[in-house]
Amino acid sequence: MTTQNCLNVHIPSPDTNIKKQVATYIDHLTKPPGSLGRLETIATDLAAMTASPFPDVSPPGILVFAADHGIVDEGVSAFPQEITAKMAQNFLHRGAAINVFADQIDAHFRLVDIGMATEMNAEGMISRKVKHGTESFLHLDAMTKKEAMKALDAGYEEGKKMITDQGVKCLILGEMGIGNTTSSSAVIAALSKKPISEVTGMGTGLTKDRVQHKQHVITQALKNRKINRDDPLDVLAKVGGLEIAAMAGAMVAAASQRTPIILDGFISSTAALVAKALHPNSAEYMFVGHRSTEPGHDVALQLLTQKPLLELDMRLGEGTGAALSFPILKAACAMVKDMATFRDLENY
């Protein structure tokens, strides 16, 4: 018997019959048909994903993967690599934006070291280190295909654990990795064939000149790496990141468990495109929490054919935009479960 992993797992199709039943039921609720707008389609989508007419998304789980990127050696981030480990400590001390927002929605929170350059055995940190950061993909492949596969499978296992061990009913993926917007831009450019300038932005806050330098680095790197864009594993290995691979693996795990996923911003959507390339129907379990101001996010959203729930001009990552949008999914579930129908009114 082959063991289940990220590549060979089965992803069920969303239940279209339940979706239709819930759509009809929502039309009987005490409101004009369609008047709750996208909340209604969110409710029917959740019903189809979970194969349940009265879905529940609580408790949510936030899974943050931390990793480093050799490409920072080329001067592509406004911040130094050490910030990845500093922020990892911050997550464990519950001082980061994602910790604050996690508390707002009573989320389970887990931090996984999937490839930080720093050795860190802090309490609360789950160690699944594949390597001490990727190579600079300007000069070398970011990682081997075997390492990309290892990160995908570790993400898959950690995602599955959160759902089966902690009873999480909605999975939010976050990341921390200085330099990961450069990796994400390279992945999106490879997958979309869009010009580098359309998919590359300021990340943590580069000046205009330095954004141009970042674009040159990505352009040259893509020439050097000779990617087979039809092979998601080749894209990941050559220009991807360990946390991007792990997030994609966790998304596949959630979809295989009929668990709704909320994507965050640019990096999270990049991982979603990798998950979709590996398992096309995994994308049917995804919502997009917010629209990031990174220009490449719009390109990713077009490829995912997804519309974000919120637009707050954010560009942080960590899972923050996804966490902020979670109450919308919760409200969609409550609408179906708790609103009266017109028939109920006859008894008043």
Ligand SMILES: Cc1cc2ncn([C@H]3O[C@H](COP(=O)(O)O)[C@@H](O)[C@H]3O)c2cc1C
């Ligand atoms: C203090 C701090 C906290 C963060 N939290 C998330 N990111 C975000 O910024 C990084 C990507 O941007 P770039 O590619 O420009 O390095 C990632 O770590 C991402 O999670 C942060 C960045 C910083 C500096």
Ligand SMILES: O=C(O)c1cccnc1
């Ligand atoms: O949208 C994101 O996820 C993002 C954007 C900039 C920096 N870090 C993350």
